[in-house]
Amino acid sequence: MTMSQPETSSMKIYMRLLTYVVPYVSVFALSILGFVIFASTQPMLAGILKYFVDGLTNPQAALFPKIPYLRDLQLLQAVPLLLVLIAAWQGLGSFLGNFYLAKVTLGLVHDLRVELFNKLLVLPNRYFDTHNSGHLISRITFNVTMVTGAATDAIKTVIREGLTVVFLFGYLLWMNWKLTLVMLAILPIIALMVGSASRKFRKQSKKIQVAMGDVTHVASETIQGYRVVRSFGGEPYERERFAKASQSNTDKQLTMNKTSAVYTPMLQVVIYTAMAALMFLVLLLRGDASPGDLIAYITAAGLLPKPIRQLSEVSSTIQKGVAGAESIFEQLDEVSEVDAGTVERDRVAGELQVRNLSFTYPGTDRQVLRDINFTASPGQMIALVGRSGSGKSTLANLIPRFYQHSEGQVLLDGVEIDQYRLGNLRRHIAQVNQNVTLFNDTVHANIAYGDLAAAPREAVETAAADAYAKDFIDQLPHGFDTEVGENGVMLSGGQRQRLAIARALLKNAPVLILDEATSALDTESERHIQAALDQVMKGRTTLVIAHRLTTIEKADLILVMDQGQIVERGTHAQLLAQNGYYARLHAMGLDEPEMAKAVDIT
Template sequence: MKKKPDTSIQIYKRLSTYVTPHRGLFAISIVGFLIYSSTQPLFAALVQEIIDTLQAKSREKMYYLPLFFSGLVLVRGIGNYFGNYFLAKVSLNVIHALRCEIFNKYTQLPTAHFDANNSGYMISRITHNVGQVAQATTDAVRKVVQEGLTALGLLVYLFYVNWLLSLVFLVVAPLIALLVNYVSKRLRMLSKRIQESIGDMTHITSELVNGHRVVRSYGGEEYEKQRFLESSLYNRRQSLKLTTTGAIHNQIMQLIIALALAFLMYMALFFMEQASVGSFVGYLTAAFLLPRPIRQLSDANSDIQKGIVAAESLFEILDEPGELDEGTYQAERCKGALEFKKLSFQYAGANEPALIDINFKAEPGQTIALVGASGGGKSTLVNLVSRFYPHGSGEILLDGVEINTYQLANLRKQLALVNQQVTLFNDTIANNIAYGALTTATRSEITTAATDAYAMEFIGKLDKGLDTEIGENGVKLSGGQRQRLALARALLKDAPLLILDEATSALDTESERYIQAALQKVMRNRTTLVIAHRLSTIENADMILVIDHGRIVERGSHEELIKKNGAYARLHQMQFKEHPEKND
């Protein structure tokens, strides 16, 4: 059953829990704003005193009133500083906590979440949406506290001077409440659209940056320009609607308050006949000071609604369940026996299963090659071993223990994975090889892994060697060089189970020869699952599995399957023929 959306109050309450650890700083800021706000009605009272002193015979107070005015300005400034400074500290702490919590959550989300969600929206949550929450927890709170207390102080002063006349504000209060309620709903709707459009623009930009070579090669510049233009125009329309709504809201509210003040002025002329001139002017001064804090409160409401929508999107992510990890079994180092029993798997939302009744066993140290047409289920099978997706039907056993029984981190400690799509980081070559849990590796261990992967051949030619920065995703390296670094990373991990998913596809012939020699040496002591299209990678495998439409249609050694003259032999004739120059 779908969870009922949280109300604005529930979201803001949850957001306030991030303020709780900093309640001391928050209290100081409130005291500062309280001091600032209390000076507003005192200015009105000062105007009353000045006028009454001018009309009085005795002018003794005239010597003290300028000092009183200067003191008010000083106290107002101190209160304003303390309020803003300490509230900013609270807000920045909240934003830091939220950003880190969202990023940490991203590291825990299952692979299926990344498959189903737009990367642009995920990035904009940490950048734009958190910024919107910042406004709701800084500018908005400052305005609500500072201007709210100011308005309250002025109203107290007005009721103190003449409570009967001041009842006019109670008459317009329901009208203002209805207006604010309607506008709040519209602001939330428009804010959500704007956030979605920013996520869309971020996604389009990310695709252009990452795929600029493809865009230029295929003349996609105009298409990408049009995509971004439409997204930006939509954002502009929604932003304009948001601004228009706020502007009209402000003007209507100002008109209601102006009419109330006009009526108040009219009534004051009749009912304050007995009051002193100073009292009359002071009363009207306080009344005419009132629209400004109310307008500021209206602006704060706009920021609050944006912040609520932004916070809602952040809390949606934080409430997402992380990767399922109910296993408790841990092994220091597995032997590497891997077995599939009656395994079937279907992706969420897919019409057909990706794998059907998979049964095979790999003994420790054996190499199992998976071949077949693209989309047959080979990558799905190895992804299930890593528990990137949870398997439902059937079993996958590692050393006789179901992989779901393993603690997730411990299971992945037993695996080394090299994908066709290599992921490298904007760091040095050494740090890319010794990544994550491998950061404790020594320099000699890194060098050995790079040598075994035939990577030192090109690393040695670089000015800074292993300390060379390789750019985002290794943009400064060739495809073959990047894959050799990924292989070096896997070799350094020295896991008992090695998964090679098209790991040698981008290598030139000479590089592949060296890597094949290194792989043969490495594979002797670990179980290896190989997905490859090159015969040289799989012809020496202990067992070859031909997978077609999610089923194992043939199994056996290279020679056995060639003699069988079935699916593997046909694939061999079409895709696995060696180049003539490789036969020497």
């Protein structure tokens, strides 16, 4: 990689970041006007010193001898008055610049954060399988904050201090152009130092982001799995893991601060060396300039190092922002879920046909499903059984297109599922998984979630009753309006499962997928649920993955899977008679949950 490539790339990313400013261009223009006003006051302050020094010898002298009405204004009154006016003018500029730039940048960050979150909602499942949640959350929080710095502080510094340097140089050239050109000789050295530091800052910023993602990841894992941590005495391990991640982040931040701490004084030495040379030349070549002129010139030159130093330091802020924006744009540029379908139907009958279906997870060589064929008619219940890793859940996940198949066909009512619009396809499918997801909201909001939010309260209560959940809901402090806590932490496993089933019942979809949906229920709850499921399965295509015989022995068709293939198919009685895979599972106690788990057939 050549030296110019990272810089070009940085510029490209930063320019893309600035495209987010376009909707706020009028507000942005106001802030620039404010910074122009602010910067213009810097040479004014130096100029006022000239009149102050000249006024020391002749305070009665007129400031504006040739201007009517002002010719009687003596330096004695004019200098203090002008100082106050300049301060007021500077205050106005400062307010306009800071306030309106804050409006722009906070809007920009909000837009970026929202776009980033919205992108998460359309990314394919595979993306979440290969990226841990800590890093994804860190992008929305930490990385966006770094972009804020690049957008707010950096733009403010570049505009305000940049204009200040321009105005001061203009003033110096007007006062003594020869001396000022001598000062310019030092600028290439400053540019080299800034360029070198920029490359270091960007590299270090990327490392800091990754380290921050690790901190978020460890913390969120520990919070989510706190029961396991405490049950198995994982506190020392988690303490050490978090300390290590945090220390790594601290070390990287310190390295960046060290670079900045070394680089700023070095730059300062270079700038003040130039100032020393300038003072020598002023004293040597002062000619017939008045003391006021010389003081004004030296003061204006003395005001230059601060904005130049701040401009040089902005490099690190911009590089942090560029590094943050780079990871944000990486996610925004990810390919969304494929949704090229055009078919939309209000209701489907629910006939499901799977033909010659094979599937390999992207980026891997292992074929998870091989040549799967079956048909499920409306009202039929198909059960999938087999050992863990046999491909049952993968098959269930291909039907709502959580993963994209490339070999074979999956047809719903005779139409390949790829041809349906994604949202429309998923509207026809209700799914209940073993790992229930509930939101930190009320019971009612968790059942009537998403598309179901407009469902009448009576329908929500009926679905809860059918899922044998109403009894325990009525006993909660506020009934259906009780908050369930993060992921339903206030409820038992069985209660959470029943809410998930109530949600599926309320959806009233033609295709029902139950992936270990009754595994967290006690025997009595399961009996009631089974009765509710028997009702809800009528006229629906139901695909059940389960390890309890009570759930699957009534299935119209049982598919026995092993290593991604269907090795046996038939009813409960037919498969027992075959005395093969299914019969062996049955003999090992398929209908006893503990035994079933021991032989790991789920």
